[in-house]
Amino acid sequence: MNSKAEKIKAASIDPAYYQAVTDSIRLAAVKLLEAGSVSAVIGYLPGRRTGTASPAVVTDPEQAAKLIFSPACVNNLSLYLTKAKKGVLKKGRIAIVAKGCDMRALAGLIGESQIKRDDLVIIGVACAGVYGRCSDRPARLDEESIARKCRECSVHLPEGADLVLGTLPELPEPDPSEARELARIEAMTAAERWAFWKEHFSRCIRCLACRQVCPFCYCEQCLCDKNRPQAVEQSPRPAGNTAWHLVRAMHLAGRCGGCAECERVCPMDIPLNLLNRRMAKELKELYDYEAGLVPQEKGPLNQYKEDDDQSFIK
């Protein structure tokens, strides 16, 4: 074994930890459903293929006993609580499995009055990390297969959940590849940066997976679907694609919780979270604001204050 392989082995996460979390989720979900405290549990069920999982809205205890937590539990399930997914949820209190990073979306949606905290039972999981966009899905989550967002995770233990399940195993310290990539792009000249994004946006096919998977893209009428008058070109061409991705980034600024689902689901590998992250940085610099774990009524771009910086008006 060469030294790189040895390092990777040392930096992998014991699958026994995921099994322990799985067992606790099953216990909790079955108990909640049996007691009638919730009408449904949103969690993850295993997929047909090894190392895959799917979101699931589970309503009976028998199904709840099949819920899992594994490195394949990548989805941010808070998506299913929004009005964009109307018709999915039954009435009543809902329990939802949430990783630390998913808590930001829940806090944001509560802040934006989309969901009520009292209607939720949040089953937090102590999360060691999930897969990134890897195709081989190894049984042990390692340096190669861990998601970019998990490499810089600061919320392994969810805050504000009703219960937190599992005990964190020893965590590896993977290379913060996204931070490095962002720094590399920020160091580019404007022309180089334009070329970088132009190439990425040219491949966009407007499947809108980025929009559909985003917990904050719950608008009933998306600006980008309007055609009388047309605000953004709907045909997948470089100009309209660029406009779409900039509109998306701007509309999420100060709201995006950084779950990076948009980037994960992009079939054309566009690194969308770099845009989200850059916008978050702008918000921090301009307004000392961070989309956080505590519900906040309004973000800085959704409100007006007398003392707002107006130096940009010339």
Added chain:
Amino acid sequence: MPQIITEENLRKLVDLLVKEKKLVVGPKKSGSMVLYEPLGTGSELNLDTLPRRSSKELYFPVCEEILRFRKEGGVVQVDDVDRSRFPETVLIGAPPCDAASPSILDAVFSWDYHDEFYLERRKKGTIIGIACTKCDDACFCSAVGLAPDAQQGSDLFLTPLKGGGFSCSAVTEKGEKLVAAHAPLFSEAASAEPVEFPAQGMEKLDLVMIKQWLSGHFEDPLWESISDICIGCGACAFICPACHCFDINDEGSPDNGVRRKHWDACGFSKFTNHASGHNPRDVQNKRYRNRIMHKFKYYDDKFGKTLCTGCGRCVRACPVGIDIAEILNTINGK
């Protein structure tokens, strides 16, 4: 005696076709992916990875202009696209799940309305298919009636040989002509033993039985149970070799604009939204039902073909892990 071509000569063939001013498209590294893109030289041909998007875009592009309009002094001038300028195209290196796609789509594009854009490209296109030696747990071409060495849709079909190189079968006249025009690159071999094809994990589906079940179960609890989690994006449809729905949009200004045809997907909530605001497919599971019905019932009703080649792209790309192969298995077992 079987005809063979070495890998070196296959790449030379690309070079020659490029020199002949043909548009040669094949799997090529593009950023972090492999996509079907125009090849500048044979060395760019990548035969190791299934391209992320299917090769349908050669005949049915992501987006294309269908006319231009201008209004001057109250007079509207409409300019058609000159389709005679579409180039002669050779698609090279498409595995059976992609090569078969036009042979399925020809039916709908030449049905009551003849889509001149699609048909002109088809007329000028030659497909060099290649037997597929790799499969993963999402592949299911054999389950829907194709196979890793199915020649359906190919004009010339290559099969990788154990000792390297490929045996070639000219499936159509186009394929024969292509071989004849580049005869020095091909040779005859006494024997040609093909490589072994990996077995796929899925049993062959009974498509007749699946269709029968679909015919009687437009309303069924299955639809909700499998597709309530669908988020309504178009990833599955857009990367599919067989999905062919499109939208038409006028873009630009009312006085000077372009009419464009571009991919559409039944997963989108506005897919069948009427001008009145009424939508017959008002919730996601009805839209997902349409995906299955169209592929395994409606298209067969109309054209006697299944609208799926089992490439597995939608299985790999679905943001929420909806697995069409598993759904078909479930229906097959009913």
